[in-house]
Amino acid sequence: xxxxxxxxxxxxxxxxxxxxxxxxxxxxxxxxxxxxxxxxxxxxxxxxxxxxxxxxxxxxxxxxxxxxxxxxxxxxxxxxxxxxxxxxxxxxxxxxxxxxxxxxxxxxxxxxxxxxxxxxxxxxxxxxxxxxxxxxxxxxxxxxxxxxxxxxxxxxxxxxxxxxxxxxxxxxxxxxxxxxxxxxxxxxxxxxxxxxxxxxxxxxxxxxxxxxxxxxxxxxxxxxxxxxxxxxxxxxxxxxxxxxxxxxxxxxxxxxxxxxxxxxxxxxxxxxxxxxxxxxxxxxxxxxxxxxxxxxxxxxxxxxxxxxxxxxxxxxxxxxxxxxxxxxxxxxxxxxxxxxxxxxxxxxxxxxxxxxxxxxxxxxxxxxxxxxxxxxxxxxxxxxxxxxxxxxxxxxxxxxxxxxxxxxxxxxxxxxxxxxxxxxxxxxxxxxxxxxxxxxxxxxxxxxxxxxxxxxxxxxxxxxxxxxxxxxxxxxxxxxxxxxxxxxxxxxxxxxxxxxxxxxxxxxxxxxxxxxxxxxxxxxxxxxxxxxxxxxxxxxxxxxxxxxxxxxxxxxxxxxxxxxxxxxxxxxxxxxxxxxxxxxxxx
Numbered sequence: 001x002x003x004x005x006x007x008x009x010x011x012x013x014x015x016x017x018x019x020x021x022x023x024x025x026x027x028x029x030x031x032x033x034x035x036x037x038x039x040x041x042x043x044x045x046x047x048x049x050x051x052x053x054x055x056x057x058x059x060x061x062x063x064x065x066x067x068x069x070x071x072x073x074x075x076x077x078x079x080x081x082x083x084x085x086x087x088x089x090x091x092x093x094x095x096x097x098x099x100x101x102x103x104x105x106x107x108x109x110x111x112x113x114x115x116x117x118x119x120x121x122x123x124x125x126x127x128x129x130x131x132x133x134x135x136x137x138x139x140x141x142x143x144x145x146x147x148x149x150x151x152x153x154x155x156x157x158x159x160x161x162x163x164x165x166x167x168x169x170x171x172x173x174x175x176x177x178x179x180x181x182x183x184x185x186x187x188x189x190x191x192x193x194x195x196x197x198x199x200x201x202x203x204x205x206x207x208x209x210x211x212x213x214x215x216x217x218x219x220x221x222x223x224x225x226x227x228x229x230x231x232x233x234x235x236x237x238x239x240x241x242x243x244x245x246x247x248x249x250x251x252x253x254x255x256x257x258x259x260x261x262x263x264x265x266x267x268x269x270x271x272x273x274x275x276x277x278x279x280x281x282x283x284x285x286x287x288x289x290x291x292x293x294x295x296x297x298x299x300x301x302x303x304x305x306x307x308x309x310x311x312x313x314x315x316x317x318x319x320x321x322x323x324x325x326x327x328x329x330x331x332x333x334x335x336x337x338x339x340x341x342x343x344x345x346x347x348x349x350x351x352x353x354x355x356x357x358x359x360x361x362x363x364x365x366x367x368x369x370x371x372x373x374x375x376x377x378x379x380x381x382x383x384x385x386x387x388x389x390x391x392x393x394x395x396x397x398x399x400x401x402x403x404x405x406x407x408x409x410x411x412x413x414x415x416x417x418x419x420x421x422x423x424x425x426x427x428x429x430x431x432x433x434x435x436x437x438x439x440x441x442x443x444x445x446x447x448x449x450x451x452x453x454x455x456x457x458x459x460x461x462x463x464x465x466x467x468x469x470x471x472x473x474x475x476x477x478x479x480x481x482x483x484x485x486x487x488x489x490x491x492x493x494x495x496x497x498x499x500x501x502x503x504x505x506x507x508x509x510x511x512x513x514x515x516x517x518x519x520x521x522x523x524x525x526x527x528x529x530x531x532x533x534x535x536x537x538x539x540x541x542x543x544x545x546x547x548x549x550x551x552x553x554x555x556x557x558x559x560x561x562x563x564x565x566x567x568x569x570x571x572x573x574x575x576x577x578x579x580x581x582x583x584x585x586x587x
Contacts, residue, residue: 090114100127105136118215120152121160121341125351130154134186137162140213151186157235157265157362158344158353161220163187165205165293165338167313170195171226172330174318178204179290192226192333205313205338207290208248216340219245220265223273223311223322227332230323232271232311236262237343245292252297253284259444259460270486271323272302272309275445275460278578279303293338299325303446303578304484304491311336365411365425375403379412379425395476396428397436397587406430410458413438415472424469427458429585432488437481437585438473440465441546443559443567445485446579449546450565459485459583464546467508474506477586482548482559484569485581491569492526493534493557499523502586508545510560533557533569548584559584 068076070088078086081095085102091114092104100106100123103114107123116138117123123137124130132154138147153161166185167177175197188202196202206214219241223232238255245252255261257274264275274282277300284298294313301308312321313336319326320334344352345363353361355377356370365379368390372378378388381399392414393399399411408430414423429437443449444462452462465473480501483492495501501511501523521529528534535556543550547560558566559582567579 100130106130116147119160119341120150120154120162121344121352123152124154124160125349128351132159139215143213145182145210145213148183149186150184153339156220156339158351160341160344160352161339162214162216162341163337164211164214164340165313165336166196166202167205167294167334167336168192168194168196168202169313169320169334169336170197171333173197174314174320175203177291177294177314179207180204181207181210184210190335192224192335194333205293208246208292212246214340215342216242217343218341220337220339220341221311222337222339223271223334225320225322225324225332225334227322227324227326230271232273232323233265234262234271234274235265236274238262241297244297248289248292249287251284251286252292253282253286256284256298257282257300257445263460264486272304272307273300273311273323274298275485276302276304276581277309277445279446280578294336301578303580304487365409374407376407376409381406381411381428392423395436395473395587396426396430396438397477399428400430400436408435415469415476419472421469421472425456425458432481433494437587438477439583439585440470440473441548441582441584442485443579443582445581446567447581448561448565448567448579449548449559450561452546467545470545471506471508473586474502477502479587480505480511481585481587482557483583483585485583490527491580493524493528494526496523496525505545505548505586510543510547511549528557528569531556 068074070083073082075082079088080086080097080102081091084091084095085097090104091097091102093114093116095114096112097103097108097114100108102108105114105116106127107115107117108126109115116136117126118139118141119137120135123135132152134149135152136147137150139145151163153159162184163186164184166187168190170193173195184206185204186201188196188199218235218237220235221232236256238261240250240255241252244250257277259275262274281301283300285296288295294315296310296312296315299310308325309323310321310325312319315321322334322336344354345358348357350357354363355361355372356366359366359370360372360377366372366377366388367379368388370388371386372383372388373386375381375383377383380389380392381403382389382391392412393402394415394417395413399413400406408428410425411428412423413426415421427439429435439457441449441452441464442457442459442461443452444460447462449464452464454466455463457463457465478497479495481492481494504511521531521534524534533556535551543560543562549557550560550562551557555570558568560566567582569580
């Protein structure tokens with residue numbers, strides 16, 4: 001019983017004043033009134049002989065009636081509609097609601113009625129605290145498709161992902177794929193080695209007609225196998241890919257490899273596909289109709305020493321491949337998934353993990369004064385009292401010193417303060433060897449410095465810092481670090497603090513000093529800090545930035561613009577081979 005009802009049940013009403021059965025004073029009245037006292041407009045009170053011409057007896061207490069319940073066929077209490085919502089059971093479709101929790105569908109429309117969302121992103125926008133799981137949606141609204149149960153990922157990159165393909169395949173089996181036309185798959189189990197081919201709810205993928213009924217801008221492709229440890233997990237918003245999976249005509253083999261459209265998810269960028277496929281070997285099947293998502297939509301040779309890699313689900317009649325190449329069905333258990341959602345970062349709505357409208361969370365840093373939940377939500381890297389601060393740091397290192405524990409990401413820095421260099425966005429690695437690294441060059445997915453553009457340098461781009469900016473950053477730094485993208489533990493070198501590499505970089509010349517033999521390996525650390533990868537036999541080569549390192553004809557690092565451009569760790573006896581996606585950082 002709520003507080004107001006308790007008062008009514010215990011109190012008496014006399015002449016409009018509440019009289020409390022406990023005998024205490026009415027705290028809202030300046031004068032206490034004793035229960036049972038007669039009052040009149042004339043005469044005296046408080047004596048046995050009191051009299052008055054208009055005296056009135058208070059009479060018995062008014063009956064407040066029974067308390068409201070969830071079965072009294074009346075909208076009362078906390079209910080949002082008759083006997084539902086609030087503290088009562090959830091309301092059915094078209095009944096009134098205030099929040100999604102009032103509804104069995106977990107979705108309260110803008111009109112205040114329980115309804116079905118169109119997708120997981122729509123649902124999460126209206127009810128931001130919902131966990132991942134299975135929900136009812138109506139993907140085409142008033143269209144011909146009936147409402148269906150779907151699987152929603154409400155966590156990854158802010159959530160709102162809806163599952164459209166799910167195949168958990170057991171090694172040694174070769175079941176057919178299932179093209180779905182009126183429903184979407186849901187997650188059953190996820191343990192590799194499980195055979196879900198007989199589980200109708202969890203086995204299959206949306207055909208082109210069903211994909212055409214869905215509203216989405218981004219696709220997340222996930223693939224793993226027991227055959228190796230690499231995990232495919234990337235997001236693409238490529239128009240070519242969306243058209244292909246909706247029509248079955250054309251191909252996905254061009255734009256899906258392009259970092260302009262595709263990004264690897266944090267912690268899942270070790271896979272060959274799609275950003276580590278060599279530029280001259282990006283391929284995929286064409287015109288596969290309802291099998292557009294299963295029949296080798298993309299594959300190719302690796303630019304980082306992994307074997308030939310495919311995405312295949314019963315491909316060519318019997319190949320189950322996730323970032324590998326096997327022509328049989330007996331090489332590994334596999335699990336493939338594809339998820340979709342509308343793009344959250346340009347819809348003019350605060351949703352899907354954003355801290356403010358279209359910024360924060362996975363949508364990039366917010367400008368000064370915008371709402372934030374953590375430092376990483378802000379361009380400045382500084383969230384104070386839930387507002388982004390305007391103060392900018394000079395480098396990723398000073399940012400980390402000012403905001404210990406800040407995540408890796410894109411932040412706005414200003415190396416010369418009030419000087420001529422305008423503030424700009426930079427990618428900061430805040431984890432490797434203590435963090436504080438500012439990326440100054442990227443050769444993307446197998447390009448090279450010769451094809452890079454001058455300007456902002458972010459992961460997955462082919463770009464390099466302008467000379468003045470690089471000189472300013474080098475002047476604030478003591479080290480350089482060269483890596484193949486996302487493989488710093490295996491394929492990288494780092495100069496020791498104060499050694500010549502950072503000085504030469506600030507002079508806009510290559511990192512080696514020149515001479516007729518191996519470089520001073522004592523100046524370097526890392527897995528490739530050896531004569532095989534750092535040897536050079538060149539005389540002094542002061543080739544201008546963005547050339548970084550050149551080992552002449554030896555088997556060492558070639559990251560330079562000469563002879564068409566190199567981006568690779570080994571020369572392979574004069575055979576340039578495939579360029580790698582390499583990055584250069586300073587700290």
